Amino acid sequence: xxxxxxxxxxxxxxxxxxxxxxxxxxxxxxxxxxxxxxxxxxxxxxxxxxxxxxxxxxxxxxxxxxxxxxxxxxxxxxxxxxxxxxxxxxxxxxxxxxxxxxxxxxxxxxxxxxxxxxxxxxxxxxxxxxxxxxxxxxxxxxxxxxxxxxxxxxxxxxxxxxxxxxxxxxxxxxxxxxxxxxxxxxxxxxxxxxxxxxxxxxxxxxxxxxxxxxxxxxxxxxxxxxxxxxxxxxxxxxxxxxxxxxxxxxxxxxxxxxxxxxxxxxxxxxxxxxxxxxxxxxxxxxxxxxxxxxxxxxxxxxxxxxxxxxxxxxxxxxxxxxxxxxxxxxxxxxxxxxxxxxxxxxxxxxxxxxxxxxxxxxxxxxxxxxxxxxxxxxxxxx
Amino acid sequence: xxxxxxxxxxxxxxxxxxxxxxxxxxxxxxxxxxxxxxxxxxxxxxxxxxxxxxxxxxxxxxxxxxxxxxxxxxxxxxxxxxxxxxxxxxxxxxxxxxxxxxxxxxxxxxxxxxxxxxxxxxxxxxxxxxxxxxxxxxxxxxxxxxxxxxxxxxxxxxxxxxxxxxxxxxxxxxxxxxxxxxxxxxxxxxxxxxxxxxxxxxxxxxx
Amino acid sequence: xxxxxxxxxxxxxxxxxxxxxxxxxxxxxxxxxxxxxxxxxxxxxxxxxxxxxxxxxxxxxxxxxxxxxxxxxxxxxxxxxxxxx
Numbered sequence: 247x248x249x250x251x252x253x254x255x256x257x258x259x260x261x262x263x264x265x266x267x268x269x270x271x272x273x274x275x276x277x278x279x280x281x282x283x284x285x286x287x288x289x290x291x292x293x294x295x296x297x298x299x300x301x302x303x304x305x306x307x308x309x310x311x312x313x314x315x316x317x318x319x320x321x322x323x324x325x326x327x328x329x330x331x332x333x334x335x336x337x338x339x340x341x342x343x344x345x346x347x348x349x350x351x352x353x354x355x356x357x358x359x360x361x362x363x364x365x366x367x368x369x370x371x372x373x374x375x376x377x378x379x380x381x382x383x384x385x386x387x388x389x390x391x392x393x394x395x396x397x398x399x400x401x402x403x404x405x406x407x408x409x410x411x412x413x414x415x416x417x418x419x420x421x422x423x424x425x426x427x428x429x430x431x432x433x434x435x436x437x438x439x440x441x442x443x444x445x446x447x448x449x450x451x452x453x454x455x456x457x458x459x460x461x462x463x464x465x466x467x468x469x470x471x472x473x474x475x476x477x478x479x480x481x482x483x484x485x486x487x488x489x490x491x492x493x494x495x496x497x498x499x500x501x502x503x504x505x506x507x508x509x510x511x512x513x514x515x516x517x518x519x520x521x522x523x524x525x526x527x528x529x530x531x532x533x534x535x536x537x538x539x540x541x542x543x544x545x546x547x548x549x550x551x552x553x554x555x556x557x558x559x560x561x562x563x564x565x566x567x568x569x570x571x572x573x574x575x576x577x578x579x580x581x582x583x584x585x586x587x588x589x590x591x592x593x594x595x596x597x598x599x600x601x602x603x604x605x606x607x608x609x610x611x612x613x614x615x616x617x618x619x620x621x622x623x624x625x626x627x628x
Numbered sequence: 629x630x631x632x633x634x635x636x637x638x639x640x641x642x643x644x645x646x647x648x649x650x651x652x653x654x655x656x657x658x659x660x661x662x663x664x665x666x667x668x669x670x671x672x673x674x675x676x677x678x679x680x681x682x683x684x685x686x687x688x689x690x691x692x693x694x695x696x697x698x699x700x701x702x703x704x705x706x707x708x709x710x711x712x713x714x715x716x717x718x719x720x721x722x723x724x725x726x727x728x729x730x731x732x733x734x735x736x737x738x739x740x741x742x743x744x745x746x747x748x749x750x751x752x753x754x755x756x757x758x759x760x761x762x763x764x765x766x767x768x769x770x771x772x773x774x775x776x777x778x779x780x781x782x783x784x785x786x787x788x789x790x791x792x793x794x795x796x797x798x799x800x801x802x803x804x805x806x807x808x809x810x811x812x813x814x815x816x817x818x819x820x821x822x823x824x825x826x827x828x829x830x831x832x833x834x835x
Numbered sequence: 836x837x838x839x840x841x842x843x844x845x846x847x848x849x850x851x852x853x854x855x856x857x858x859x860x861x862x863x864x865x866x867x868x869x870x871x872x873x874x875x876x877x878x879x880x881x882x883x884x885x886x887x888x889x890x891x892x893x894x895x896x897x898x899x900x901x902x903x904x905x906x907x908x909x910x911x912x913x914x915x916x917x918x919x920x
Contacts, residue, residue: 285735289735348749349725349748350720352725355725355729356729357733367718367720367771367773368720368771369718370773372771372773373773384776384779386772386779387770387772388768388770388771389749389751389769389770389771390749390768390769391749391752397768401768401783404783404786404787404790407789408782408785408786408789409782425728425729425732428728428732428738428740428745429728429742429745430745431740432740432742432745432880432884433746433880434895434897481767481768482766483754483755483758483765483767484755484758484764485708485759485761485762485763486759487755487875487876488755488756488877489746489877490876496764497764500764504792613751614749614751614755615749615753615754615755615767616758616759617751617754617755678854681852681854681855682852739884739887739888741884742877742884743877743878743880743881
């Protein structure tokens with residue numbers, strides 16, 4: 247079977263509007279999380295990673311749009327525009343479009359939002375992106391909670407293997423909205439401070455917004471220097487609870503095991519783990535248990551939630567892209583917010599930007615509905 | 629296993645206040661609203677699963693349709709089954725999203741409900757089904773403007789061919805303003821209906 | 836039975852959608868979670884919202900809820916002592 251790669255990529259986030267800038271900020275230990283005071287979003291001040299609205303407007307304006315677009319549409323279009331142009335992939339009936347999002351244009355449900363309420367349909371979002379770029383194929387919108395971004399990569403690979411498409415563009419994203427903030431707050435899941443994944447003092451999540459995009463391809467001549475091969479991937483349900491993660495990490499354990507099997511890899515092959523690390527008590531503990539069941543407790547690991555917050559449907563894709571750059575630069579980036587291990591099993595949390603020869607990394611994510619996804623990626627050029 | 633040999637083993641639909649299995653009427657309750665109808669159908673199917681009443685409409689609909697197809701396979705089996713779930717719809721979880729949005733409208737009376745918020749993701753339904761039938765399998769929830777037989781067909785084939793699943797429960801479950809519709813079918817190596825786009829469309833449109 | 840206990844039982848049944856359970860089936864000292872009524876973590880969060888909305892009691896630590904929601908008896912005593920509305 248043909249090898250499948252992740253190639254051209256882009257990140258539109260509070261840490262910058264392109265991957266190199268964002269990765270440079272991470273290299274320097276800069277977080278996008280700040281204290282936000284905006285009563286339209288949440289009654290009390292809260293920490294989140296939010297894109298500056300004026301910068302977004304200005305950057306989006308440069309594309310010369312000829313109609314009104316929502317905040318998320320602007321982010322997604324900006325994100326995709328760059329990689330479609332740079333890759334010069336012609337958008338034929340052999341090129342797919344996958345949009346991964348949990349809530350899409352959910353802000354348009356708010357009575358004060360001027361956009362029509364129909365905009366809240368995820369299929370509408372899909373067609374707006376499709377029509378902007380003139381994709382020929384029907385968009386595939388994936389809404390699978392917090393694993394959406396990484397599961398979208400698996401799904402692109404599967405559709406390519408099946409012969410449905412030759413190449414697939416994925417854009418993944420969500421925005422910070424009053425909808426999401428109020429919901430996670432009702433779950434008592436919000437941290438009153440910048441989040442601290444895996445730390446003894448962790449107290450919940452921050453929400454963030456991002457639009458990340460990538461080209462999934464089998465064509466060798468379409469590979470950028472930071473391209474990686476998708477070695478194996480899998481997604482397994484906990485079959486335990488709709489919101490709480492399994493105490494034994496069953497679904498995550500099975501996902502990693504199954505991704506390893508397809509990749510023909512084991513713990514010894516993994517140089518780095520880009521974990522989920524939301525900084526809730528239960529999630530981080532569950533991950534520590536699942537990873538240790540697979541002898542992965544000693545592998546350098548980070549959560550990028552301390553830089554971006556939890557960016558929901560974009561997070562898995564965003565974090566995979568940062569992982570690609572991490573491999574390319576042979577550099578491990580620290581899990582910011584972490585001071586002292588606060589889970590019951592050992593984890594090798596990265597504390598400082600460190601140079602290290604890297605070839606292969608594991609990306610994991612877990613979410614509501616008991617879903618878990620794991621994928622193994624390997625550097626193309628070493 | 630080649631994709632050409634795959635079959636549709638069984639199919640089930642719930643719409644217009646009727647529950648159908650393989651084209652046969654299982655239950656009908658004309659004249660009742662969705663919530664009354666789905667509870668009557670639940671009782672008729674003898675499901676006995678108290679958590680059903682906690683679910684939102686989309687989960688109730690998907691859960692019941694799945695249960696009709698999966699119960700005979702999973703209930704007497706000691707061994708967990710590797711049946712993947714590949715669902716789709718057009719309204720995602722919007723019916724429940726609107727309820728959550730309504731609960732945060734009034735800043736003076738601001739009490740969003742966690743029990744509602746948790747259902748503001750369409751894949752929660754897949755979680756409910758996985759819990760009931762002990763499925764540690766592949767789950768994915770797609771949103772299309774219309775039922776898309778081609779994508780579901782190709783995706784099920786890829787899961788079977790790559791041996792990520794032994795069977796795939798596919799279909800469409802949608803709840804929107806004053807309308808609901810469920811159509812699920814089980815892709816397997818056994819069965820009498822060929823698994824191809826034309827058959828899927830035929831079953832969907834004649835349900 | 837006190838009015839508050841009766842009220843709590845009614846609320847728990849309707850707000851937590853326990854359709855199969857009648858008020859008479861819940862004893863004051865039955866445990867609400869685990870083997871008792873079988874409530875789960877989302878129900879606990881929902882009860883925290885109920886305390887706030889109906890009785891003006893704000894819990895910020897979900898762990899506190901664990902003790903308070905042990906039984907109808909314990910809940911009713913706690914509400915009587917702390918209610919602001």
